[in-house]
Amino acid sequence: MGTVGISFGSATSGAGFDVTSTVNSILAIQQGIETPWKTQLTTLAAQDTAFTQIGTDLATLSTSLSALTNFDGVLAQKLGSSSDENVLAITSASTSAVAGSHTITVTQLAQTSSVYTNEIANKGDTLSGTLTLQVGSGAAQTITLDSTNNTLVSLATAINTGNYGVQASVVTDANGSRLSLVSQTSGAGGQLSTTGSALTDSTTNAAMDISVGQTGQDAKLNVDGIDTTSGSNTVTNAIPGVTFQLLSAPVGAQVQVQITNDNSAIETAMQAVVTAYNTVASDLKTQEGNTSTGAAEPLFGDPTLSLIQDQLSSALFQGAASGSIKGITDLGLEVNESGQLTFTPSTMDAALNANFNDVAGFLQTAGSFGQSFTTTLNQMGNSSTTGAVSLALQQNSTEEAALNTNISNEETLIATQKTALTTELNKANETLQSIPSQLDEVNELYASFTGYNTNTGS
Structure with missing residues (x-):
């Protein structure tokens, strides 16, 4: 160390x-x-x-x-494929799907119910009366027009912000403006009824008739020999785990759907x-x-x-x-x-x-x-x-x-x-x-007794 x-x-x-x-x-x-x-x-x-x-x-x-x-x-x-994507397109195949082949014939596409009013020249005209809306078997609901909803635009806004099951819009073309109502439920179950409505253009004092634009109907298809229907053209229950979109219904056309492992x-x-x-x-x-x-x-x-x-x-x-x-x-x-x-x-x-x-x-x-x-x-x-x-x-x-x-x-x-x-x-x-200071003190004492200075040597 x-x-x-x-x-x-x-x-x-x-x-x-x-x-x-x-x-x-x-x-x-x-x-x-x-x-x-x-x-x-x-x-x-x-x-x-x-x-x-x-x-x-x-x-x-x-x-x-x-x-x-x-x-x-x-x-x-799983993966899904369609032999004719102009008729039917595969949207998804989940993990619950089973690999296999299916034959599908589409005989009718689903439609969503819609109605519309007759045209008025000025969409800002004041309206009056009542509008009754019923979707499918749901309860009828009546809207009474007042200062908050008595134009085409404000009425459409009131419908869209309410809970009526209907989407409203104002359609304007060269002939004027009209109120368009589309059911938010597709197929026959979403059939839209306006029975009991009594709308008037107060500016011109003309009645506003409501016409059917499109009747609600279910899609019809045959899957592997079984006739079935769907309220929507997006079909989710015909083949377990598989979702597909119906795009057309050509007479007699058969579509082959293949579900395969990925x-x-x-x-x-x-x-x-x-x-x-x-x-x-x-x-x-x-x-x-x-x-x-x-x-x-x-x-x-x-x-x-x-x-x-x-x-x-x-x-x-x-x-x-x-x-x-x-x-x-x-x-x-x-x-x-x-x-x-x-x-x-x-x-x-x-x-x-x-x-x-x-x-x-x-x-x-x-x-x-x-x-x-x-x-x-x-x-x-x-x-x-x-x-x-x-x-x-x-x-x-x-x-x-x-x-x-x-x-x-x-x-x-x-x-x-x-x-x-x-x-x-x-x-x-x-x-x-x-x-050093202590030595100086000793020298001073020594010099005082002897007369000899150690610093100078004399």
Whole structure:
């Protein structure tokens, strides 16, 4: 162990010494005790970063896989197509739809009931009387015109802001203006009646007749041999999970509707799994080597790294077969020499077309590859407190807490010693700085007794 000396030059110079630098020199040895602790903290922090990144990438892999293993994921998605989109267009096919073929004949489109008043030359004319509105089997409601609603525009506003089940507008052309009323319920059930209305143009004293613009009627169609109706041209209940739009009703025209599995979405989801898997594999492989400076990576030789590698590679070959799907190669997946996954979408496409239920079972059935892989990922990552990554981070956290406590305690001790040393050395420094004046006093006393002045030598 080294020693620290105090250098202050001549004891009679009165210059003393630098207390601060002397104290720091003395305590430097004490502070050296903290160096290996701080070095270990730096090492643990680098490991934390590496483990956290691996945990994040494992979570991404798990999320990507869930798109295939969840029952409402991409395997449940459906696509719909129409053989004649001039007659019928598919709007959507939900996850509840079942793949299959349907034959549809449209014999009548749905219509929405509407009425209109006769024209008046000036839409600002004052109106009077009453307007009675009834939609379908609903209750009739009568509007009595007064100063707040006695023009075409104000009456239309009153109807639209009220709860009448009718949309009103003022239509103006070269012949004048009229009030147009359209039921907000399509089909026969939304038939609009204005029976009992008595409107008058008070400016011209002319009665305002109301005419039928369009009669409400239901759409009529035959789906797979079954006659059915719809109050709207947007049909949602004819094929479970499928919504389609009726666009025309040509006589005798049959439309073929195909509901299919969304192979493209499934293959895209599988490619996302492959990409996420390869990211994790790359993370692990990187930690087996050296950094750009030649130093070992933070997790080099760490047993947790080997554990994750073994579990990840083994997970690719776990889980029960499902019919014709015996393993991941039947889905177009293979592991290359570098440990990376490769994917051939055409192989999976063929499997989906030939044995869709087997593919779904291989990914979703209890004990299947998909479910086993999910369990393995949960056991490895930091999503579980007992996962390998989580346990490694917890262990590091415990060590870091202990090291920080040691450093904190040592800093407290050093601070106490610094205060004590500073006090003692300040006193010593004051003594040294006072020596010249004390010597002068001795010389003066000596001269007074002997007559000899030590400063002048006479």
